[in-house]
Amino acid sequence: MTWEVVIGLEVHTQLSTQSKIFSAASTAFGAEPNTQTAVVDIALPGALPVMNKVAVEKAIQFGLAIGAKVNRKSVFARKNYFYPDLPKGYQISQFELPVVEGGAITIRVGDEEKRINLTRAHLEEDAGKSVHEDFHGMSGIDLNRAGTPLLEIVSEPEMRSAAEAVAYAKALHSIVTWIGICDGNMQEGSFRCDVNVSVRRPGEPLGTRREIKNLNSFKFMEQAIKYEVNWQIEQIEDGHKIQQATILFDPDSGETRMMRSKEDAHDYRYFPDPDLPPLVISEDWIARVRSELPELPEAMQARFAQQYGLSDYDARTLTASKALAGYFEATVAAGADAKLASNWITGEVAATLNREEQDITACPVAAEALAGLIRRVMDNTINNKTGKDVLKKMWESGDAADTIIERDGLKQENDAGAVEAIIDGVLAANQAMVDEYKSGKEKAFNALVGQCMKASKGKANPAQVNEILKRKLG
Amino acid sequence: MTYTLKQAAELLAAGKTSAEELATDYLGKIAAANATLNAFITVDGDKTLAMAKAADAARAAGNAGLLTGVPIAHKDIFCAEGWKTTCGSKMLEHFVSPYDAHVVEQCTAAGLVTLGRTNMDEFAMGSSNENSAFGAVKNPWDLNAVPGGSSGGSAAAVAARLAPAATATDTGGSIRQPAGFCGVTGIKPTYGTVSRYGMVAYASSLDQGGPIAQTAEDCALLLNVMAGHDSRDSTSLEMAREDYTRDLAKPLTGLRIGLPKEYFGTGLSADVAQAIEAALTEYKKLGAEVIEISLPRTELAIPAYYVIAPAEASSNLSRFDGVRYGHRAAEYSDLNEMYEKSRAEGFGWETKRRILTGTYVLSHGYYDAYYLKAQKVRRLLTEDFLKGFTQCDIIAAPVAPSVAWNLGEKSNDPVANYLADIYTLGVNLAGLPALSHPVGFGAQGRPVGLQLIGNYFGEARLLNAAHQFQQATDWHSRAPAL
Numbered sequence: 021m022t023w024e025v026v027i028g029l030e031v032h033t034q035l036s037t038q039s040k041i042f043s044a045a046s047t048a049f050g051a052e053p054n055t056q057t058a059v060v061d062i063a064l065p066g067a068l069p070v071m072n073k074v075a076v077e078k079a080i081q082f083g084l085a086i087g088a089k090v091n092r093k094s095v096f097a098r099k100n101y102f103y104p105d106l107p108k109g110y111q112i113s114q115f116e117l118p119v120v121e122g123g124a125i126t127i128r129v130g131d132e133e134k135r136i137n138l139t140r141a142h143l144e145e146d147a148g149k150s151v152h153e154d155f156h157g158m159s160g161i162d163l164n165r166a167g168t169p170l171l172e173i174v175s176e177p178e179m180r181s182a183a184e185a186v187a188y189a190k191a192l193h194s195i196v197t198w199i200g201i202c203d204g205n206m207q208e209g210s211f212r213c214d215v216n217v218s219v220r221r222p223g224e225p226l227g228t229r230r231e232i233k234n235l236n237s238f239k240f241m242e243q244a245i246k247y248e249v250n251w252q253i254e255q256i257e258d259g260h261k262i263q264q265a266t267i268l269f270d271p272d273s274g275e276t277r278m279m280r281s282k283e284d285a286h287d288y289r290y291f292p293d294p295d296l297p298p299l300v301i302s303e304d305w306i307a308r309v310r311s312e313l314p315e316l317p318e319a320m321q322a323r324f325a326q327q328y329g330l331s332d333y334d335a336r337t338l339t340a341s342k343a344l345a346g347y348f349e350a351t352v353a354a355g356a357d358a359k360l361a362s363n364w365i366t367g368e369v370a371a372t373l374n375r376e377e378q379d380i381t382a383c384p385v386a387a388e389a390l391a392g393l394i395r396r397v398m399d400n401t402i403n404n405k406t407g408k409d410v411l412k413k414m415w416e417s418g419d420a421a422d423t424i425i426e427r428d429g430l431k432q433e434n435d436a437g438a439v440e441a442i443i444d445g446v447l448a449a450n451q452a453m454v455d456e457y458k459s460g461k462e463k464a465f466n467a468l469v470g471q472c473m474k475a476s477k478g479k480a481n482p483a484q485v486n487e488i489l490k491r492k493l494g
Numbered sequence: 495m496t497y498t499l500k501q502a503a504e505l506l507a508a509g510k511t512s513a514e515e516l517a518t519d520y521l522g523k524i525a526a527a528n529a530t531l532n533a534f535i536t537v538d539g540d541k542t543l544a545m546a547k548a549a550d551a552a553r554a555a556g557n558a559g560l561l562t563g564v565p566i567a568h569k570d571i572f573c574a575e576g577w578k579t580t581c582g583s584k585m586l587e588h589f590v591s592p593y594d595a596h597v598v599e600q601c602t603a604a605g606l607v608t609l610g611r612t613n614m615d616e617f618a619m620g621s622s623n624e625n626s627a628f629g630a631v632k633n634p635w636d637l638n639a640v641p642g643g644s645s646g647g648s649a650a651a652v653a654a655r656l657a658p659a660a661t662a663t664d665t666g667g668s669i670r671q672p673a674g675f676c677g678v679t680g681i682k683p684t685y686g687t688v689s690r691y692g693m694v695a696y697a698s699s700l701d702q703g704g705p706i707a708q709t710a711e712d713c714a715l716l717l718n719v720m721a722g723h724d725s726r727d728s729t730s731l732e733m734a735r736e737d738y739t740r741d742l743a744k745p746l747t748g749l750r751i752g753l754p755k756e757y758f759g760t761g762l763s764a765d766v767a768q769a770i771e772a773a774l775t776e777y778k779k780l781g782a783e784v785i786e787i788s789l790p791r792t793e794l795a796i797p798a799y800y801v802i803a804p805a806e807a808s809s810n811l812s813r814f815d816g817v818r819y820g821h822r823a824a825e826y827s828d829l830n831e832m833y834e835k836s837r838a839e840g841f842g843w844e845t846k847r848r849i850l851t852g853t854y855v856l857s858h859g860y861y862d863a864y865y866l867k868a869q870k871v872r873r874l875l876t877e878d879f880l881k882g883f884t885q886c887d888i889i890a891a892p893v894a895p896s897v898a899w900n901l902g903e904k905s906n907d908p909v910a911n912y913l914a915d916i917y918t919l920g921v922n923l924a925g926l927p928a929l930s931h932p933v934g935f936g937a938q939g940r941p942v943g944l945q946l947i948g949n950y951f952g953e954a955r956l957l958n959a960a961h962q963f964q965q966a967t968d969w970h971s972r973a974p975a976l
Contacts, residue, residue: 063818064591064593066591066691066692066694067691068690068726068728098809100809100856102815289853289857294697294806
């Protein structure tokens with residue numbers, strides 16, 4: 021009997037604002053504990069929250085980017101519970117009326133495309149951190165993070181495998197970083213995923229879900245979901261019932277473990293925060309944000325295919341990140357042929373970055389420099405193979421392509437007479453191969469081309485060699 | 495000598511006294527009377543005199559404003575940098591605020607000198623001042639009587655002439671009722687007029703700061719200082735500064751005073767009714783017209799208030815957890831026990847009662863039946879008032895069903911205390927402005943106050959009416975013999 025996996029995600033994205041969601045304190049990461057705290061963040065008596073408009077604007081940007089409804093009126097609510105790193109004893113969040121509702125994101129697993137619908141996205145504040153390492157028998161509290169703006173993005177339970185869940189998380193990560201509302205730094209906790217997992221027999225109602233909290237890498241997410249799915253199936257097949265619970269994933273053991281059961285679940289006693297009037301977003305504000313929104317990945321992909329004549333695959337690869345797309349367009353703008361630029365960037369450049377475990381933002385060869393190299397391939401100054409060697413040297417030295425070609429004497433030999441002389445020499449020295457070719461062995465032709473290229477020290481134009489050789493043997 | 499705020503300002507302006515002299519004089523009075531009245535929780539002569547000297551220096555340098563050097567008292571609910579801000583609670587017994595409330599900032603900027611911090615019901619919860627962790631305040635008119643609450647310390651201090659005026663707050667009557675019980679004048683402005691920034695929150699959607707003073711004119715002067723938009727409070731109204739003294743001199747000819755019949759039924763004691771009747775006669779003499787109106791859902795104010803206020807309080811008071819500041823139990827074995835013991839030890843009974851009530855009404859399964867229903871009632875009560883204001887300019891009503899009761903009389907009966915709030919709660923639920931001014935004496939020679947309720951932003955009209963009344967009568971200038 022088969023099982024169907026049902027997965028929904030709640031993702032906490034830290035919005036990249038200068039100051040906190042309800043105070044003027046800085047949100048910068050890594051400062052000395054409790055140095056970035058205003059009276060609101062320590063929850064002194066009498067302190068009051070004031071909404072950060074930039075955070076709202078980022079929520080609007082997100083809503084528009086995923087085609088969701090941006091609510092003209094949304095309401096902040098208090099989520100009440102006691103915890104030492106929650107200074108007010110409640111978290112200001114949104115409950116009944118969130119700022120963003122609906123919307124959808126396209127994911128791709130293998131060749132399959134799928135639309136994942138979103139339930140909502142709401143604004144809320146982050147809590148502080150408990151610090152256990154430095155204090156013997158005590159806990160420290162660092163409230164620097166308290167009040168950092170979060171957009172909690174909730175999907176519908178529409179993912180059916182770990183791969184889909186990871187693809188969704190990656191797509192979401194790509195969107196929030198693309199539109200610049202979140203730095204996407206998962207190690208620093210800027211993008212944290214809670215994953216709701218349940219299993220059922222196809223066609224049956226939803227099974228009981230367990231929520232895996234705080235996954236901060238795509239790899240762990242995949243491992244955690246796979247482990248959890250197997251665990252749930254085993255439990256049910258052994259005749260047990262799944263109990264609703266919140267669980268944690270331990271990357272060391274690769275297992276999930278219970279954090280709290282439904283019985284321990286808090287009654288958060290949500291109610292509208294009387295310190296904050298409803299958040300009202302005007303049509304004008306939405307229109308302005310819309311006009312300032314950058315071109316989104318899907319639109320850009322379509323444009324790349326159309327404007328540059330690229331394949332869908334190449335267009336999608338180049339629009340995987342805003343930085344990569346920008347690099348491509350800068351290369352083209354600097355005079356490189358679009359198709360060649362695409363080939364070089366998705367080929368040699370991507371492979372080298374991959375080897376060095378870097379992304380395009382760390383590429384030592386600037387787009388203009390790459391264009392300089394591609395131009396030399398285009399005008400037959402060098403051939404493709406030499407180009408790869410030149411790129412390697414550019415990567416290491418930072419020198420321009422022309423400098424390297426000149427210095428190392430890599431210019432392609434385009435003089436037909438000189439090439440003919442080389443070919444004549446090769447034909448004379450390889451009579452056996454010539455005979456083989458003439459007796460019908462096509463392979464011998466390629467071997468002769470190779471010999472000619474070798475004799476030219478790689479500088480001959482392969483197309484020209486081909487042409488002349490064919491004429492002479494023909 | 496005792497002075498009104500205005501008199502003190504005039505003496506200072508005329509150079510007939512100095513801020514230091516005034517401060518010294520009042521500090522002496524407080525030292526003499528506070529052991530009896532317990533109106534102040536904290537007095538710090540050094541700080542007061544330093545402020546007074548600074549005010550004198552500012553005046554000497556030609557930088558004096560209207561009220562520079564005039565001493566006032568602050569309710570111990572307004573955070574003031576360097577001052578203990580206890581809010582009447584053991585929880586904050588040793589809490590020294592690192593920042594100023596907007597009200598305190600404004601008062602300091604106006605050159606007002608702080609005489610001390612007045613006693614109050616713990617976290618402003620109460621109407622007798624018996625819920626203070628620092629002992630009950632006594633009514634200066636009768637030491638066996640309560641002064642009212644929660645701003646009992648401010649009202650008693652002004653009544654006993656230990657300060658020309660004091661700041662206070664009103665969530666369900668906490669300015670008007672103690673002003674009434676102590677024979678002084680106090681106004682709660684329209685919700686959003688005075689910033690709540692730095693004012694320890696009890697019930698955020700109801701809390702509002704305001705002045706208590708001897709006269710309506712003084713209230714107008716102090717409200718001029720306390721009011722004003724503050725971007726740090728998101729519920730602060732964005733409106734231009736207004737001069738609350740602007741209409742004081744207007745005659746009352748043609749003023750339509752509405753009497754809600756529901757406020758004058760059974761439950762109102764005869765002595766209070768009589769004093770109010772006499773006051774209304776005086777208002778008629780001044781040219782006002784008195785008409786009967788109806789506020790049919792008045793009695794629903796009590797259950798609605800005692801759902802909404804505790805609900806907000808239960809959440810507002812969660813920050814007092816012993817983690818960052820405030821009382822923390824000496825011994826505990828784990829986190830939960832730290833919370834439980836710290837809060838059990840730090841909060842008094844009334845506070846605990848309201849936290850429990852509030853937690854209950856917000857709980858899963860009860861929220862709709864209590865909190866949402868109460869919010870609906872709140873809208874209905876507001877509609878009643880607005881309908882009333884189509885027939886009259888201001889509404890006159892008792893402040894409380896009786897004069898001040900005896901200390902200890904209701905302290906074991908919370909419901910009796912809650913019921914006595916019937917005439918004041920609706921105003922807070924609707925967010926309307928209302929004042930209370932003295933109109934005579936009732937049983938056992940205890941003061942009676944009259945409440946005047948205005949439409950939104952009607953403060954100047956209310957102050958005008960009370961001022962004209964005070965020009966024609968002298969109830970406001972009677973002082974208790976101590």
